[in-house]
Amino acid sequence: xxxxxxxxxxxxxxxxxxxxxxxxxxxxxxxxxxxxxxxxxxxxxxxxxxxxxxxxxxxxxxxxxxxxxxxxxxxxxxxxxxxxxxxxxxxxxxxxxxxxxxxxxxxxxxxxxxxxxxxxxxxxxxxxxxxxxxxxxxxxxxxxxxxxxxxxxxxxxxxxxxxxxxxxxxxxxxxxxxxxxxxxxxxxxxxxxxxxxxxxxxxxxxxxxxxxxxxxxxxxxxxxxxxxxxxxxxxxxxxxxxxxxxxxxxxxxxxxxxxxxxxxxxxxxxxxxxxxxxxxxxxxxxxxxxxxx
Numbered sequence: 001x002x003x004x005x006x007x008x009x010x011x012x013x014x015x016x017x018x019x020x021x022x023x024x025x026x027x028x029x030x031x032x033x034x035x036x037x038x039x040x041x042x043x044x045x046x047x048x049x050x051x052x053x054x055x056x057x058x059x060x061x062x063x064x065x066x067x068x069x070x071x072x073x074x075x076x077x078x079x080x081x082x083x084x085x086x087x088x089x090x091x092x093x094x095x096x097x098x099x100x101x102x103x104x105x106x107x108x109x110x111x112x113x114x115x116x117x118x119x120x121x122x123x124x125x126x127x128x129x130x131x132x133x134x135x136x137x138x139x140x141x142x143x144x145x146x147x148x149x150x151x152x153x154x155x156x157x158x159x160x161x162x163x164x165x166x167x168x169x170x171x172x173x174x175x176x177x178x179x180x181x182x183x184x185x186x187x188x189x190x191x192x193x194x195x196x197x198x199x200x201x202x203x204x205x206x207x208x209x210x211x212x213x214x215x216x217x218x219x220x221x222x223x224x225x226x227x228x229x230x231x232x233x234x235x236x237x238x239x240x241x242x243x244x245x246x247x248x249x250x251x252x253x254x255x256x257x258x259x260x261x262x263x264x265x266x267x268x269x270x271x272x273x274x275x276x277x278x279x280x281x282x283x284x285x286x287x288x289x290x291x292x293x
Contacts, residue, residue: 004213008041011201014164014187015045015148018199019052021189022146026082026119029054031066032237033221035150037210038202040219042148043077053080053127055144057118059110060090061097061239069222074128081128082138084118086110097241110239119144119196148199154206155270164203165189168196207235207270208260215253227251235270 001009018025027042029035042050056070074081089095089109096106117123125138151162163179165187180188191197202210214221224234224245232245233256246268250256259265 004209004216007205007209008044008213010204011038011041012045013185014199014201015042017187017189018146018148018165018201019046022197022199024142024144025052025146025148026055026144027052027148028115028150029056029070029081030150030237031056031062031070031222032150033210033214033225034152034155034202034205036221037205037213037219038148038150039073040217041201050077050079052148053082055118055125055147056081056083057111057114058083058085059114059239060085061095061110061241063224063237063240063243065224066222066237071128073220075130075133078130079128082125083135084114084123084125086114086117087124089113103242106242119147145195146197146199148201150202151200152205152207152210153203162198162200162203163187164200166198166200167191168198169194208257211253211257211260215257221253225256235265 027035027038029039039050039054042052054074058067070081073079086109094101094106094109096103101109114123118125121141121143125140126135127138127140128134129136153162161179166179189197205213213219222237224237227233227249231247231249233248233250234243234245237243246265248256248259248264250259
């Protein structure tokens with residue numbers, strides 16, 4: 001087995017363990033490269049089937065091509081696609097682009113709070129109806145207590161403190177100092193009632209691993225990751241008012257891999273274009289302790 005085979009096998013093992021151990025399981029799909037690789041791995045783990053709903057938290061500030069890509073894959077792959085949102089904050093324009101708050105407060109409203117209450121079934125959810133070809137209100141109000149997330153330890157400082165099976169309390173708050181040990185592939189999956197668990201099958205993957213796997217498996221990803229002729233592309237995708245592209249001539253997956261292998265971004269963080277990271281002195285840890293993705 002080469003390195004990608006080992007990473008794939010570990011991730012598939014984690015996914016199957018999660019599916020076996022947690023009843024109300026959902027997977028977050030941000031539409032980015034990592035969570036799309038995770039979606040591909042789910043299909044591999046369950047022989048082409050995706051046996052759990054995919055949840056996207058829609059801030060209404062995503063780049064339109066991302067939403068188009070989300071809905072196209074939902075149709076083509078027959079996905080159980082669900083989205084949630086902070087309808088009140090969006091409707092009242094309590095957002096950073098409208099000047100009502102700073103970026104961190106905006107993230108709390110549109111992402112952290114939206115995720116928390118959507119998972120709890122307390123806020124409306126919308127599911128893709130394949131027969132109608134559009135989203136309709138989701139009548140399922142059950143609480144999702146097991147959440148599969150496509151974070152990587154190398155991507156950002158607070159993520160390196162995660163475990164494969166990482167517990168949160170009833171309020172989705174994360175106690176970084178209270179993490180179960182995970183030694184020799186022994187994972188704790190038995191938690192106290194009411195515990196909210198995040199599962200991280202990609203924890204040991206790197207940015208380069210992700211792109212190598214995308215190339216090997218021919219996984220379709222959003223076109224924003226490639227230079228469209230203006231000498232720029234995105235390394236990390238988020239809301240358009242807070243996300244900037246990087247200088248790059250890479251137009252293909254193999255060219256992105258070459259950039260990473262040759263150290264083009266050796267001194268540039270992957271999330272350097274995400275402005276909210278710069279405004280959080282804890283490097284996103286403050287947001288993540290409160291339930292951020």
